[in-house]
Amino acid sequence: MAEKGTLLPQRGLAWPGLARPSPARRGVGLSRERAIFEFLSKCVVTMSELKQAIADVPDFPRPGILFRDISPLLRDHFDATVQALDALLTQQEWRDIDALAGIESRGFILGAALSIRRNKGFVLVRKQGKLPPPVVDVAYDLEYGSGVLEMQRGQGRLLLIDDVLATGGTMTAAADLCERAGYDLRALAVLIDLKLVPTYSWRNLPLRAAIHY
Numbered sequence: 001m002a003e004k005g006t007l008l009p010q011r012g013l014a015w016p017g018l019a020r021p022s023p024a025r026r027g028v029g030l031s032r033e034r035a036i037f038e039f040l041s042k043c044v045v046t047m048s049e050l051k052q053a054i055a056d057v058p059d060f061p062r063p064g065i066l067f068r069d070i071s072p073l074l075r076d077h078f079d080a081t082v083q084a085l086d087a088l089l090t091q092q093e094w095r096d097i098d099a100l101a102g103i104e105s106r107g108f109i110l111g112a113a114l115s116i117r118r119n120k121g122f123v124l125v126r127k128q129g130k131l132p133p134p135v136v137d138v139a140y141d142l143e144y145g146s147g148v149l150e151m152q153r154g155q156g157r158l159l160l161i162d163d164v165l166a167t168g169g170t171m172t173a174a175a176d177l178c179e180r181a182g183y184d185l186r187a188l189a190v191l192i193d194l195k196l197v198p199t200y201s202w203r204n205l206p207l208r209a210a211i212h213y
């Protein structure tokens with residue numbers, strides 16, 4: 001599991017040993033060790049840097065809610081964010097997953113990126129009325145009011161993923177739905193656990209989270 005301080009690679013940087021030195025740099029005498037040090041100091045992002053890239057927006061979408069906006073994080077550190085999620089499962093656990101199920105809509109962004117990285121399928125958990133029939137559905141309570149999630153039937157071993165866990169109502173409803181739709185749920189993951197629920201789990205599956213508050 002990725003912990004605070006874990007080093008994550010930054011996009012778009014080449015390992016110094018692989019690049020041909022430019023004519024201007026040849027013979028300058030910069031040691032390979034120093035080049036590697038400079039490369040490493042530029043290419044790592046720590047978990048605390050990922051957390052700092054999340055914007056806190058008070059009173060959104062309603063008064064009293066502190067919204068954790070992952071937009072700047074996706075803009076600046078998408079690779080590292082996906083890698084932090086990847087690290088939540090062991091290699092053996094990844095081998096035992098057939099597809100990721102993402103919860104609409106930020107769960108789609110994270111789940112789809114992780115699916116491609118791991119060469120897995122992707123399954124949509126959508127809000128009511130978005131998927132063509134036949135679908136199975138589940139109703140659940142929100143902080144104010146209620147909602148319905150829908151899914152198409154299928155088979156296989158799933159990792160269920162969303163961006164944020166707050167009360168856990170959405171995750172529980174989506175997990176129930178995966179089971180109702182015929183899937184075998186193997187793991188639950190979020191990018192951010194707000195820790196409103198001290199130790200969230202569904203059945204015997206613990207929640208895995210990259211960032212905690």
Ligand code: AMP
Nearest residue numbers: 066067068164165166167168169170171
């Ligand atoms: P909950 O069902 O209470 O666990 O809420 C989780 C869902 O609501 C997730 O899909 C989140 O995208 C969204 N959500 C809830 N609280 C927040 C928050 N403080 N900041 C950002 N998203 C949130």
